[in-house]
Amino acid sequence: MAKYVLKRLLLLIPVLIGVTFFVFTILAVAPYDPVTVILGDGATEEAIEGMREELGLNDPLLVRYVNYIWDLLHGDFGKSYKTRLPVADQILRRFPNTILLATCSMVIAIVLGIPLGILSAKKQYSLLDNVATVGGLVSVSMPNFWLGLLLVILFALKLRWLPSQGMGEDPVAILKSLILPSITLGTGIMASIMRMTRSSVLETMRQDYIGTARAKGISEGRVTVRHMLKNALIPIITISALQFGNLLGGSMLTETVFSWPGVGRYMLDAIKTKDTPAIMGSVILMSVSFSIMNLLADILYAFVDPRIKSQYRSARRKKSFKGEGAAS
Template sequence: MHKYVLKRFAMLIPVLIGVTFIVFFILALTPGDPVTIILGDNATAENIAKLTEELGLDDPLLVRYGRYMLNLLKGDLGKSYSNQLSVADQILERFPNTFILAVAAILVALIIGIPVGIISAKKQYTWLDNTFMVLALVGVSMPVFWLGLVLVIVFSLNLRWLPSQGMGQGFMGILKSLVLPAVSLGAGSAAMVARMTRSSMLEVIRQDYIDTARAKGVKESTITIRHMLKNALIPIITVVGLQFGQLLGGAVLTETVFSWPGLGRFMVEAIKKKDTPSVLGSVIFLSVAFSIVNLLIDILYAYVDPRIKSQYKVQSALGRRRGE
């Protein structure tokens, strides 16, 4: 298992190099000058030249990229162009808020998606199944920012039940301000989880051991949870893991709509200012987080399905024999 984990982390290195290269050159080729954005349109040529030299923007593009990568190897994500603060410190300050939002959104997806998928599978081709699948299709197709604006209009402006922007203070304040963005962000994931749960359950629901359990008089609820859902978990875990990774990096629109002080909003503001170190640092951090989530999902497979765990043991035993 540990060799597999090390291999996965080794595969992350070329991914990060490719991601940083693409983002760095896209930002460099987009219109706009970070120095002019920082100093304003009324800045003198002398001040512009001075700040350009201080930020190292007068060097050739490849030289700047090489310098950034050398600093990255030392664990230094650089300093923000706009406020000269450490990019790493700003990311670590905001990422917990993004993580809270992603966890809340995936909980919404699980609470809605799994029961809906189970009911649809057990009531296949009924009006209930058709209704749920149509709603799931709508949920997958619905733009996150549009749903966020609708929720704000209904529950914040009209009903005045929940705050529309920012992050509240204290547990209840955070909980209230988290409801709308979590539902907005988790709706699409709930639809994906529901569709995958239904599909996985349908592959299990007509197996012989299900009929055997019913013949023995096992309760239907026990059959559903212990025999059907447990054996259908692998595809569901895959979807949930991928969705959670995407929620970490895809909360940009939701955080912007609800003014949530997370990493996505920080990245949007950095893009507007052409703050290359902040954008690159955010992308690298989210890429690593997404890869770690996928790795944890792969490890979780071994605990859910004993057959996968036995494969890891066989592979490690073969590796030891080859080494001998």
């Protein structure tokens, strides 16, 4: 298992090289000049040229990329063109806020999505199932920011129950300001978790072992949780982990609508000002968190399904077996 995890972590390296190279190239060939962004339109020719030289923009693309990676390997993510502040500090300062928001959204999505999915599956084609299906489709198709705006209008402007902007200072205020963005982000994810739970449970419901379980005379609740849900978990874990990975990279629109000081908003600002180092930093964070969540899902599979666990194990065994064969 540990070996498997290590292997997967090592696989992160080529993924990151690919992602950074791709984004770096796109930013480099994009038709804008970061120098004019930094200095403004009124800058003199010499100032522009000096700045270009200082930023290394006159070097060829590959050289610039290698330099960037070299700095990266030394822990230097560069300085923002716009604010001249170190990107790594800026992102790390915002990341906890994004983690908080992502976690709250996921909790809402999972706590509501899984039970609703089970109920819809168990009462397939009932009124509840139909309402959940339509509701789920609406929530998935609805743009996040639009739902966010509606919530702000209702709960912040009309009812004045909750703040519409920013993140409070003390725990109660933070909690209050978390509610609306978490619901905004959680709704769509809840709907997809619900749909996935429904179809996965529907599949396991028809398995023979459910009959065996019922024939033991155990309660329907136990049959549902211990036998149906436990077997239906794999796709639910997959989708939850992917969504969580997505959220951890920062949700640009929702964080912007609620002025949430997270990495999503930082990235959107960076894109707006064409701030290459800041964009690169955000992209790296995004792909790392996404990959790690993927890995986490794969590890969780092993805890849920002993067959997968034994696969991870047997991969190791096979190797050691081969090794013995070669030695003898």
